[in-house]
Every structure is written in C-alpha cells, then in structure tokens.
Amino acid sequence: MLRWGVLSTAKIGRDFVIPSLQQAANGTLAAIASRDLARAQALSAATGAPYAFGSYEEMLGSDLIDAVYIPLPTSQHVEWAVKAANAGKHVLVEKPLALKADDIGQVIAARDRNRVVIAEAFMVTYHPQWLKIRELVQGGAVGKLRHVQGAFTYHNVDPANMRNKPELGGGAIPDIGVYPTVTTRFVTGQEPQRVQARIDRDAQFGTDSYSSMKVDFGGFELTFYLSTRMAARQSMVFHGDKGWIEVTAPFNAGVFGDQAFTVWNQGHSEATTYRFPGASQYRNQAEAFARAVAGEPADIFTLEQSVLNQRVLDAYYRAGESDRWESV
Secondary structure, eight states: OEEEESSSHHHHHHIIIIHHHHTTEEEEEEEEEEHHHHHHHHHHHHHHHHHEEHHHHHHHOOOOEEEEESSSSSSGGHHHHHHHHHHTOEEEESSSSSSSSSGGHHHHHHHHHHHHOEOOOGGGGGGGHHHHHHHHTTTTTSSEEEEEEEEEEEEOOOOTSSSGGGGGOOOOOOIHHHHHHHHHHHHHHHOEEEEEEEEEEEEOSSEEEEEEEEEEEESSEEEEEEEEEEEEEEEEEEESSSSEEEEESSBTTTTTTTTEEEEEETTTEEEEEEOOTOOOOOHHHHHHHHHHHHOOOOOOOOHHHHHHHHHHHHHHHHHHHHHHHHHE
C-alpha cells in the first residue's frame, strides 16, 4: 500500500484527489500538510488521515509517507516537486506541472537523480472513455481524421481564487487549455506543428480570460476556445470522412455530465453510444501511479510527455502576442 501525503488543503485535493486515494486498492491516505497546522489537523480529521503536519518540509522529512500529491498553485509546482524528489518521495503533481517547458528539465533531473516516480496529474488519460476513443480513432472508426473541435469554459470572477492571479500561474490556458491539447495528442498519438491564437486578457486581473486556438497537426487541425468568464461548457468532437465522435463530458466525466460518448456514421443515420458508469479517472490515476512505484506495468503520464504538452502551451502564448503562426 503506497502511503500518500497531500501537500496543502487545496480544493481540488479535498474534492477529487483525496477521495480517490482513499478508494485506491493499492494506496492509503496517510497525512495532510499545511503551513497552518490547525488546517492540516482539520482536514486530517475530516478525511481520516492519521497524521497532520504544520509545514511542507516536515512532511517531506517524514518516514510515514512514500509519495506526495501536490495541488499547490502552478507557480510552486516545480519547486516542490524537486524538493519532494530530493527527499526521496514519489510525486504526483497537479497540472500544469510548469509555467514553461524549459522548467521541467530540473524535475526530470531530480526524478533521475533520486530514482523516484514523478508524474503530472492528467487524470483524463486514465479514463476508460479516452482509452476507447483512442482505440476507435486510431482504428479508423471515423475514417480519415480531418478536424478536432473543443471548448472548455466556466465563470469565475473571485479575486481570491488563484485562477485569477497571474503571478500564481492563473488564467484559462494553464488551467483548462491543457485539456483539449492533451486529449487530442493522447487520442491521435500525433504532435502539433504550429499554432495560431487569439488571447484576451481580463482588465481587472490581467489573466488570459478568453482565447481561441487553431492547432495544425499536419493531416488534421484542432480548434478550440477557452474562457473563465463564460457559462460552463465542455465539448470535444473528432470528425473524419466516415463519421465523428462527440464526447458528453470530456474533462470532468461524471461531474459535468454523463460518462459517455457517441460515434456517428457518415450519413448521421446510425449512432453507437459507449457508457462508463462508475468509472473514476482519479482513482485509476492513483492506482496506476502506485503500480509504477511498485515496479509493475503501468501506463502513466511521463515527464517527457509533460514537456511536449507544455511546449504547445508556450506556443499559444507566443502566437497570442505575435498574431501569427508560431512553431511548437
């Protein structure tokens, strides 16, 4: 049983990841750390974690845990991933791992130097719906793929929320732009060549609050839009010459909508819907990570994949500033 410690009391950890660590067949929630001991103790009591630490450093120095999950603000991910690795802990770190692709090199070096497992928490790549979509698209279910279309939006104007603080890595692109990007790469097994982008920044906070992207993969293109100032919507469509696939809740399956997708034929006269009741992408992620730590076969999201994905995000920002195609 992999003994997990959670570095901070962040909402995503409380609401999504901690329950998955508790449900995992090969792991257990051992400890919570916070810079405020009372907060750590409160969350430990609420979740049944046996230990609470009043500093991150104290947790990393403890022999009571084997791995840490890091849901800190994006600007702190690289720093604490490296510190955790140097303390001999395995690391699952929230996406995006870094603010720039070049920053990930030091995390790779820490992983290799300390012989630990480190992975960026792209939970979608562990969901059976995305594994099936990958199988269908690469198996020719939609014929020749020509276009992928996506959207991910929500409405958040809370000035205290880190998503509205650029100095902490806030903004739509790092928070949700990662998802249309990573799922398209995951499904197709291909890498983008160049991107165009329109990026609008919020007048109050300075974060990128709306953007639209055009991503050239060579044989097909991905277009999508993002916003932190629009009504909530999620969508991904994979469209080929023989059919198309529409995903009901591509990123927060089971929360935003049904865990399902539909495959339509060329004439829109036949449809097959695949459903995945009870699937938990967060639990699958936790269990795959623990298998990797144990040296068992496990398909986890590697740091090398993190570099490739972050290079695309870096290109979005360059394209938004230059108003022209930018190479990835």
